[in-house]
C-alpha cells in the first residue's frame with residue numbers, strides 16, 4: 001500500500017484553479033519535496049492530504065480518505081506549517097503538557113530528552129527564547145510524535161539560514177528512520193535538496209516533474225560551451241540555456257553524456273537549475289532554434 005495515492009485531484013476556489021488534475025504516489029519511507037513557485041498549489045495539495053480541504057478526484061492517505069476520516073488519520077500524521085511559530089505566552093512545560101494532552105502518539109520522555117541537549121528550560125516563557133531556541137523546541141515537539149507521515153508546509157519560512165539548516169539536519173538525523181515518510185513543501189529548492197529522496201515540481205496546479213533524485217541525476221545534464229560550439233550544442237535541443245561569465249550553459253533532458261562531452265565540460269546540474277529550466281518561463285534554446 002502506498003502512503004499517499006492521488007488521482008486527478010482538482011480544486012477550484014471560485015474561478016481560481018488551485019489543483020488541475022494532480023496524480024501523485026508517495027511510497028512509505030521516502031522524503032519527498034513538493035516544490036513550486038508562489039500560488040503553485042503546494043499548500044492546497046498538503047491541505048487535501050491532511051484532510052483540511054475537500055477535493056475532486058481520488059485521494060488515499062495511509063489507506064484512508066483524509067476528508068472523510070480525518071480524525072483517525074491524524075493518529076498517524078503530523079502536519080506542521082511554520083516552525084518557530086508558537087504561542088508566545090506559554091511556558092515550555094505548558095507546551096509539553098499541551099502536546100501530551102492533544103496527541104495520542106506524543107512521547108513526552110522523548111521530547112524531554114531532546115530538550116535536555118539544549119539550553120531551553122521548562123520554566124522559560126516562549127517569548128523569552130531566541131528564534132533558534134524556539135526552533136529547537138518546536139523540533140523537540142515534532143520529533144516526539146510517533147507518526148507514519150510528517151507533512152511540513154514551508155516549515156522554515158522566516159527563519160534565517162542557520163536555523164533552517166539546523167532544522168533539516170535534525171529532522172534527517174534524529175527523526176527520519178527509513179520507515180517514516182516526510183512530505184515537505186518549499187519554494188527554496190537548495191534548502192531541501194540534500195535531504196530528499198524524491199522531488200515533485202508543481203506549477204499552476206499541475207505536476208511538472210515527479211522523479212526520484214537518482215532519476216533526476218540520470219536524466220539531466222549540463223554542458224558548458226564556448227561560442228564556437230554553441231550552434232552544435234543548440235542542435236541537440238537543450239531544455240534551457242543561460243550565460244555565466246561569458247560562457248553558455250545548456251541544460252539537456254535525456255541526452256547521452258558522450259555527444260555532450262564532445263562540446264564542452266559536462267556536469268550534473270543542481271536541482272535549482274533543473275527547477276529554473278522547467279519552470280523559468282524564459283525563452284529556451286529549443287524555442288529559439
Ligand SMILES: Nc1ncnc2c1ncn2[C@@H]1O[C@H](COP(=O)(O)OP(=O)(O)OP(=O)(O)O)[C@@H](O)[C@H]1O
Pocket residue numbers: 013016017018036037038039040041042043044045187
Ligand atoms: N482559501 C482560498 N480561497 C481562494 N483562493 C485560494 C485559497 N487557497 C488558495 N487559493 C488560491 O489557489 C492557488 C494555489 O494556492 P496555494 O496556497 O495552494 O499555493 P502555494 O503553492 O502553497 O503558494 P505559496 O507558496 O504562495 O504559499 C493560488 O492562486 C491561491 O491564491
